[in-house]
Amino acid sequence: MTRHDDRVDISRRAFIVNGALVVAFATMAPARLLAQKVDTLGTVILAPNLPGSLKSNPFLDAWIKIDDSGITVCTGKVELGTGVRTAMLQIAAEQLSVRPALITLVTADTARTPDEGYTAGSHSMADGGTALFNAAAQVRFLLLTAASSRLGVPVSRLTAKDGEIRADDGRKVTYAEAVKDIQLHRQADATSPAVDPKTFTLIGTSLPRVDIPGKVTGGAAYVQDMRLPGMLHARVVRPPLPGARLKQLDVTAVEKLPGVVRVVVDGDFIGVLADDEWRAIVAARALTRAAGWTAAPALPGYAGIHAALRTLPAKVYPTASRSTAPVSTKPAFTCTHTKQYVQHGSIGPSCAVAQLADGTMTVWTHTQGVYPLRGGLAEMLGVPLDKVHCIHVEGSGCYGHNGADDVAADAALLARAVPGQPVRVQWMRDQEQLWEPYGPAMATDLKATLDDAGNLRDWNFALWSTPHNERIVNAGRLAPATLLAKPFVSAPPVPIPNPEGDADRNAVPPYRIPNLDVTMNFVPEMPFRTSAMRSLGAHINVVSIETTVDELARSVGQDPVDFRIRHLDDPRAVEVIRTAAREFGWPYRGTDDRKAAGFAFSRYKNIMGYFAIAVEVAYDPDTNAVRLLRAVAAIDCGQIVNPDGARNQIEGGILQSTSWTLYEAVDFDEIQVHSNDWSGYPIMRFSQVPDEVSVHIVDRPGLPFLGAAEIAQGPTAAAVTIALSRVMGSPLRDLPLMRHAPFGRT
Amino acid sequence: MIELRVNGVLHQVEAGPETPLLYVLRNDLRMNGAKFGCGMGQCGACTVIVQGKPVFSCVTPLSSIGAREVVTIEGLGTLAHPSPLQASFIAHQAAQCGYCISGMIMRAQALLAANPHPDEATIREHMEPNLCRCGTHMRILAAIRVVAAGEHA
Ligand code: FES
Numbered sequence: 001m002t003r004h005d006d007r008v009d010i011s012r013r014a015f016i017v018n019g020a021l022v023v024a025f026a027t028m029a030p031a032r033l034l035a036q037k038v039d040t041l042g043t044v045i046l047a048p049n050l051p052g053s054l055k056s057n058p059f060l061d062a063w064i065k066i067d068d069s070g071i072t073v074c075t076g077k078v079e080l081g082t083g084v085r086t087a088m089l090q091i092a093a094e095q096l097s098v099r100p101a102l103i104t105l106v107t108a109d110t111a112r113t114p115d116e117g118y119t120a121g122s123h124s125m126a127d128g129g130t131a132l133f134n135a136a137a138q139v140r141f142l143l144l145t146a147a148s149s150r151l152g153v154p155v156s157r158l159t160a161k162d163g164e165i166r167a168d169d170g171r172k173v174t175y176a177e178a179v180k181d182i183q184l185h186r187q188a189d190a191t192s193p194a195v196d197p198k199t200f201t202l203i204g205t206s207l208p209r210v211d212i213p214g215k216v217t218g219g220a221a222y223v224q225d226m227r228l229p230g231m232l233h234a235r236v237v238r239p240p241l242p243g244a245r246l247k248q249l250d251v252t253a254v255e256k257l258p259g260v261v262r263v264v265v266d267g268d269f270i271g272v273l274a275d276d277e278w279r280a281i282v283a284a285r286a287l288t289r290a291a292g293w294t295a296a297p298a299l300p301g302y303a304g305i306h307a308a309l310r311t312l313p314a315k316v317y318p319t320a321s322r323s324t325a326p327v328s329t330k331p332a333f334t335c336t337h338t339k340q341y342v343q344h345g346s347i348g349p350s351c352a353v354a355q356l357a358d359g360t361m362t363v364w365t366h367t368q369g370v371y372p373l374r375g376g377l378a379e380m381l382g383v384p385l386d387k388v389h390c391i392h393v394e395g396s397g398c399y400g401h402n403g404a405d406d407v408a409a410d411a412a413l414l415a416r417a418v419p420g421q422p423v424r425v426q427w428m429r430d431q432e433q434l435w436e437p438y439g440p441a442m443a444t445d446l447k448a449t450l451d452d453a454g455n456l457r458d459w460n461f462a463l464w465s466t467p468h469n470e471r472i473v474n475a476g477r478l479a480p481a482t483l484l485a486k487p488f489v490s491a492p493p494v495p496i497p498n499p500e501g502d503a504d505r506n507a508v509p510p511y512r513i514p515n516l517d518v519t520m521n522f523v524p525e526m527p528f529r530t531s532a533m534r535s536l537g538a539h540i541n542v543v544s545i546e547t548t549v550d551e552l553a554r555s556v557g558q559d560p561v562d563f564r565i566r567h568l569d570d571p572r573a574v575e576v577i578r579t580a581a582r583e584f585g586w587p588y589r590g591t592d593d594r595k596a597a598g599f600a601f602s603r604y605k606n607i608m609g610y611f612a613i614a615v616e617v618a619y620d621p622d623t624n625a626v627r628l629l630r631a632v633a634a635i636d637c638g639q640i641v642n643p644d645g646a647r648n649q650i651e652g653g654i655l656q657s658t659s660w661t662l663y664e665a666v667d668f669d670e671i672q673v674h675s676n677d678w679s680g681y682p683i684m685r686f687s688q689v690p691d692e693v694s695v696h697i698v699d700r701p702g703l704p705f706l707g708a709a710e711i712a713q714g715p716t717a718a719a720v721t722i723a724l725s726r727v728m729g730s731p732l733r734d735l736p737l738m739r740h741a742p743f744g745r746t
Numbered sequence: 747m748i749e750l751r752v753n754g755v756l757h758q759v760e761a762g763p764e765t766p767l768l769y770v771l772r773n774d775l776r777m778n779g780a781k782f783g784c785g786m787g788q789c790g791a792c793t794v795i796v797q798g799k800p801v802f803s804c805v806t807p808l809s810s811i812g813a814r815e816v817v818t819i820e821g822l823g824t825l826a827h828p829s830p831l832q833a834s835f836i837a838h839q840a841a842q843c844g845y846c847i848s849g850m851i852m853r854a855q856a857l858l859a860a861n862p863h864p865d866e867a868t869i870r871e872h873m874e875p876n877l878c879r880c881g882t883h884m885r886i887l888a889a890i891r892v893v894a895a896g897e898h899a
Pocket residue numbers: 781782783784785786787788789790791792793802803804805
């Protein structure tokens with residue numbers, strides 16, 4: 001077996017050699033604002049004046065097709081378990097004036113739907129929802145205009161409903177007839193016919209999720225459930241750690257195992273195809289035993305990771321700076337926060353099905369971005385873009401960039417070896433937990449002062465992080481492609497431009513502060529591949545900001561909620577804070593010294609949904625047990641499309657963030673990652689679940705959709721940290737709060 | 747050939763005796779409900795009921811089932827006629843991605859069959875082995891609670 005010796009994956013990452021940190025530097029792309037004409041989700045802006053994703057897909061017929069077979073609505077966004085399919089249906093049905101059941105909704109498919117880049121960053125409603133909202137309104141208006149000429153009556157005398165346009169004299173034209181008189185292949189207009197949100201019958205209602213009945217009755221719902229005729233089952237065998245190289249592998253015995261169709265070895269990429277899933281697993285286990293690997297480069301270890309972060313070469317990005325008042329002469333408050341690597345930890349490990357037929361590689365995938373994945377796969381396979389077809393099929397919830405894209409690459413590589421036959425690749429649990437890109441470890445330093453009146457005066461915040469955005473911009477971002485005998489090189493990491501931000505997402509406090517300095521130290525090379533996980537850097541940044549604000553308020557005897565309100569100018573921010581405080585019963589008057597409360601607020605990315613939360617936690621000093629008892633949240637996400645769907649998202653976000661904050665850390669030492677199953681990476685269980693979680697919605701009919709999927713993560717973590725610090729009597733600054741090395745290992 | 751009784755139907759299965767029940771259900775019998783999550787008895791995504799008891803089908807060899815009856819979520823109810831527990835999960839919209847949900851329903855079903863009116867503490871303790879990453883726990887508990895209280899009966 002031969003391969004190029006300059007092992008790229010390694011040369012990009014930093015390792016400990018003889019006790020010293022070393023890094024081989026790839027040239028950094030110079031500025032984070034390089035990507036002027038490309039949005040943060042990777043799509044090209046063609047029409048900057050249009051609303052939402054119409055900017056990148058300006059033609060109406062990219063979104064809505066009407067013919068004799070009915071109405072088809074296409075969205076480039078995908079269902080990740082957030083209810084987006086139902087919400088998109090509500091929006092399109094509302095604006096087309098039809099029952100949802102009359103619409104066939106097609107989600108991300110490179111042959112059929114608009115390229116909306118990734119379904120990520122709480123953008124689905126703001127971008128995709130807004131695009132559909134406008135496209136559907138414009139199509140409906142065009143249909144009405146066409147019907148008006150057909151029937152010879154003004155639009156004002158027409159009513160559109162459920163696929164028919166009726167005149168007040170009783171004559172009617174169907175949508176399918178009217179559409180023959182108009183051209184839907186036309187650019188959308190910048191503004192759509194106005195609608196009064198009071199007339200909405202679907203937007204703003206809790207339409208039950210269309211996917212849930214099938215999912216609770218054993219329907220085929222996930223890519224894991226696909227069974228194509230003649231489909232083979234495959235498993236991959238990965239190196240024990242990134243950087244280990246294959247020394248020896250004799251596959252002859254494995255090739256003779258029952259059911260084995262093919263063993264594929266290409267460099268360090270190993271896979272086995274079999275006629276049956278269990279036989280594929282048995283064969284993969286035999287391959288694992290047969291393979292000999294070189295030692296992987298040493299890791300910095302759990303305890304040394306934050307020191308390593310601060311030592312490694314970093315690119316410094318000033319994020320915000322202002323100086324509008326004399327510096328305070330009061331003593332400064334300083335603190336340092338840390339966060340460990342975290343895992344997305346999907347319950348269902350990543351899976352994909354691929355088939356090479358008639359020269360086209362079709363891949364069924366639970367990726368967040370079918371178009372970027374298609375680009376990566378085409379480069380990896382050395383074929384033109386139009387020879388790769390990616391179709392989204394749901395997977396287990398992903399919460400960001402998990403193994404979805406990598407397993408799609410596995411499936412494509414293995415399907416290439418058996419032209420014609422569909423191949424299903426399912427990662428095993430340890431592969432998911434060892435090979436998904438982790439959420440980065442981070443560190444922050446904060447220094448703040450008040451003025452004589454007890455108002456915030458100076459704020460200095462610095463943070464250190466590896467990339468939160470190693471999405472698929474080339475083949476080298478796909479892990480299997482880096483293992484091939486001719487390996488691909490991952491593109492150099494570039495942080496997401498502001499205002500969206502990457503590691504520095506929500507690093508700028510939302511409060512009125514005269515002197516402000518916020519800096520991101522972006523560390524491109526680290527032992528673990530890291531990428532997007534729900535809310536990116538906002539998790540620790542909001543913890544840092546909100547715990548500081550809480551301590552500063554208390555240091556001058558002020559209520560932390562009142563203190564926040566005094567420093568905010570945005571009435572929507574104030575309203576969610578007041579709502580959460582009122583519904584919780586703030587100020588907290590608990591008398592049990594084993595219980596305490598915490599409050600936190602942020603506006604996601606400082607430009608999207610508003611979120612305030614109050615929590616009550618209990619701590620038992622005898623057993624060291626902690627539990628979140630009660631969480632009361634308020635949100636403002638603009639016009640709410642589906643209130644129950646938003647509540648479901650927020651409840652989940654609160655529980656997941658609490659789990660991250662209390663328990664979650666990747667356990668690793670110098671030579672090994674121990675978090676390769678649920679015992680090595682515990683997450684919240686039923687005994688740790690709160691008694692009560694309530695979510696109060698401040699609806700804003702007529703205002704833009706802002707998205708809800710990630711807004712709970714930062715403030716929930718902050719409120720839990722504050723409450724726990726209070727009940728324990730000293731500030732807690734290292735995440736996770738309740739689980740630390742040596743993790744019970746001996 | 748091994749005989750296997752699932753949801754009241756007797757099947758002749760070709761799989762080897764050591765094959766975990768999960769793969770027999772999913773591949774030989776082409777059922778979707780039981781899910782692969784960990785393959786190690788750590789998450790409950792694969793939970794089915796064997797002779798009234800919730801088991802992790804991923805670590806249960808086919809040969810160990812014998813004549814005992816296996817019930818999967820396909821055996822509770824259908825899209826048109828969901829069981830009370832399935833109907834309660836739908837009514838509470840107790841799913842986000844939904845990947846864990848079949849396992850949750852089967853574990854809860856085993857409890858309710860043995861103890862139709864469990865209290866809150868019993869429900870939580872019984873559900874402890876099953877993981878949900880989406881944080882749907884509050885709705886899962888609410889859906890079970892309503893059936894446990896007999897409000898759906
Ligand atoms: S898949 Fe069986 S317990 Fe996780």
